[in-house]
Amino acid sequence: MRDRLTLLELVRSLRLRAQVSRPEDWAWGERQTALDRLSSEIVSCRGCQLAATRIKAVPGVGSPEAQVVFVGEGPGYEEDRKGEPFVGKAGQLLDRILKAMGLSRESVFIANIVKCHPMKDPSTPEARGNDRPPSPEEIAACRGFVERQIAAIAPRVIVCLGAVSAKALLGTTEPLSRIRGRWAEFRRPGGSGAPIPVMPTYHPAALLRDEALKGAVWSDMKAVLAALGREAPGAGVLRPPGASALKEGAQTRR
Numbered sequence: 001m002r003d004r005l006t007l008l009e010l011v012r013s014l015r016l017r018a019q020v021s022r023p024e025d026w027a028w029g030e031r032q033t034a035l036d037r038l039s040s041e042i043v044s045c046r047g048c049q050l051a052a053t054r055i056k057a058v059p060g061v062g063s064p065e066a067q068v069v070f071v072g073e074g075p076g077y078e079e080d081r082k083g084e085p086f087v088g089k090a091g092q093l094l095d096r097i098l099k100a101m102g103l104s105r106e107s108v109f110i111a112n113i114v115k116c117h118p119m120k121d122p123s124t125p126e127a128r129g130n131d132r133p134p135s136p137e138e139i140a141a142c143r144g145f146v147e148r149q150i151a152a153i154a155p156r157v158i159v160c161l162g163a164v165s166a167k168a169l170l171g172t173t174e175p176l177s178r179i180r181g182r183w184a185e186f187r188r189p190g191g192s193g194a195p196i197p198v199m200p201t202y203h204p205a206a207l208l209r210d211e212a213l214k215g216a217v218w219s220d221m222k223a224v225l226a227a228l229g230r231e232a233p234g235a236g237v238l239r240p241p242g243a244s245a246l247k248e249g250a251q252t253r254r
């Protein structure tokens with residue numbers, strides 16, 4: 001009888017440990033440790049050709065307990081030098097969008113599908129306007145990192161910024177114009193845990209190039225806030241940034 005009780009306790013304890021080890025149940029420290037380990041892997045990664053030309057790898061920034069993870073395409077000129085995502089003109093616009101949503105860089109997590117700077121001409125790394133979208137091979141080599149970051153954070157919502165991010169995370173070939181603004185699902189690698197709702201929207205750089213897209217982005221961000229059960233801070237705050245700011249960075253990709 002005593003042996004049976006001991007066995008029962010052991011089974012209960014193993015079940016409890018299995019549940020506690022799910023990322024959804026991790027404490028802040030466990031999430032941070034997982035993200036730090038991933039960052040170390042990323043900065044020493046040589047998994048694709050971009051390793052040869054990057055200045056700094058760009059793992060991602062933000063809270064390990066973020067309710068929202070924003071995923072862009074890849075680092076650009078500024079990000080390559082600073083090792084941080086979305087620090088150029090498009091990044092400043094993303095900061096303003098976050099502020100209007102009542103969020104901040106510190107309260108969300110921001111990352112890219114590829115972690116190193118894709119350049120049109122890697123022999124001229126000092127040239128501006130030398131950015132290009134990552135190739136399918138580069139995306140395939142790198143996407144595991146962002147998937148593991150998402151798994152460690154277990155956010156309530158993912159926002160895909162641009163077509164590259166949306167297509168990579170959703171595994172679709174549909175154009176962004178078809179999938180933008182419609183909830184989709186990110187299925188975690190290995191099928192563990194519930195799918196995470198995904199909102200595909202335009203990349204802030206697209207907004208810089210075409211001011212007419214800003215209404216669609218605001219509509220998408222309001223849907224994200226509603227999914228989080230948060231009120232939009234108010235019509236006076238939740239308005240697109242000024243046209244001058246939009247035009248100023250019109251040539252900037254990230």
Ligand code: SF4
Binds near residue numbers: 049057138
């Ligand atoms: S882009 Fe990704 S896979 Fe390629 S070297 Fe950088 S971290 Fe590694």
